[in-house]
Amino acid sequence: MHRIPIFGMRGIGLKLSRTEYEVAVMSTLQSIEKPLSLESVEARLPPLHLPGQENILPALRRLAIGMVFPLLLLALWKVATVHVWLPPQLLPDPAFVWESLKEMAASGELLGQALVSLKRVLWSMLLGGGSGLALGFAMGLSPRAKAYLYPSFSLLSQFPVIGWSPLMIIFFGIDEALKIATITVAVIVPFAVATYKGIQNVPVKLMEVGRIYGFSFRQTLWHIALPAALPAILGGVRQGGMQAWLALVFVELLASSEGLGYLLVYSRNLMQLDVVMVCMAAIGLIGLLFDLALTRLEQHFSRLSPKGY
Numbered sequence: 001m002h003r004i005p006i007f008g009m010r011g012i013g014l015k016l017s018r019t020e021y022e023v024a025v026m027s028t029l030q031s032i033e034k035p036l037s038l039e040s041v042e043a044r045l046p047p048l049h050l051p052g053q054e055n056i057l058p059a060l061r062r063l064a065i066g067m068v069f070p071l072l073l074l075a076l077w078k079v080a081t082v083h084v085w086l087p088p089q090l091l092p093d094p095a096f097v098w099e100s101l102k103e104m105a106a107s108g109e110l111l112g113q114a115l116v117s118l119k120r121v122l123w124s125m126l127l128g129g130g131s132g133l134a135l136g137f138a139m140g141l142s143p144r145a146k147a148y149l150y151p152s153f154s155l156l157s158q159f160p161v162i163g164w165s166p167l168m169i170i171f172f173g174i175d176e177a178l179k180i181a182t183i184t185v186a187v188i189v190p191f192a193v194a195t196y197k198g199i200q201n202v203p204v205k206l207m208e209v210g211r212i213y214g215f216s217f218r219q220t221l222w223h224i225a226l227p228a229a230l231p232a233i234l235g236g237v238r239q240g241g242m243q244a245w246l247a248l249v250f251v252e253l254l255a256s257s258e259g260l261g262y263l264l265v266y267s268r269n270l271m272q273l274d275v276v277m278v279c280m281a282a283i284g285l286i287g288l289l290f291d292l293a294l295t296r297l298e299q300h301f302s303r304l305s306p307k308g309y
């Protein structure tokens with residue numbers, strides 16, 4: 001019987017009879033012409049998997065649990081206004097507060113005051129953060145700088161922001177410089193402490209490697225100290241951001257002509273409690289979003305920092 005050579009992978013030849021060859025060809029053609037069913041296609045496809053899919057349900061569950069208390073508080077607020085437990089001048093109806101929020105958002109007043117407050121925070125973060133980083137690196141890398149600066153810094157860092165306000169008013173008045181200077185003072189301490197602690201936790205062997213290679217102060221800072229201390233510094237950035245927001249509200253309540261804190265005090269003086277509640281909600285919401293943004297920034301750069309020290 002005549003054999004037909006069939007060549008496969010890597011040139012390996014197989015010989016089949018003509019009948020076996022015709023049977024193989026017909027079965028192949030039938031398998032090609034056979035329409036594919038939906039079940040067969042689904043069986044061949046890999047299971048669909050979305051990024052972070054396994055974290056969606058726990059996140060939704062945490063969100064639902066976290067919303068229980070605010071909803072209960074809102075229901076209690078509504079019951080109190082319906083039964084007039086307090087006069088409407090002291091406790092406005094939630095619907096009335098919601099209408100005030102929509103009016104202030106539509107007029108742009110709420111956004112404008114919020115932008116003024118955020119601008120003050122950002123300027124103070126730049127000034128106070130830069131000063132705190134420089135102070136922390138100096139005390140952490142230079143024993144001589146630590147000997148001169150650390151005792152005074154430890155003493156001055158115990159003063160709360162409100163304790164600086166009389167001196168700040170004397171030196172800067174009640175204009176914009178007062179707000180920036182007060183918030184800057186509040187930011188310096190967490191930045192400097194976090195940076196100093198981060199430098200202190202850098203392994204001694206890494207610093208010895210820099211000395212062996214003859215690194216200058218700048219090379220030691222950029223190639224050894226900063227990468228190793230980055231997680232601690234990012235924690236200080238988050239703490240400094242929250243301190244800046246709290247100090248901002250205080251200084252705007254104290255002396256200001258614009259900003260969310262000013263709007264809150266002005267509305268209280270006019271007994272517009274609905275606007276007061278809108279301002280309180282805006283301050284809390286912006287502070288929460290600010291904290292979440294800094295937390296994500298900290299997590300992102302912490303993953304990029306060198307490991308294995």
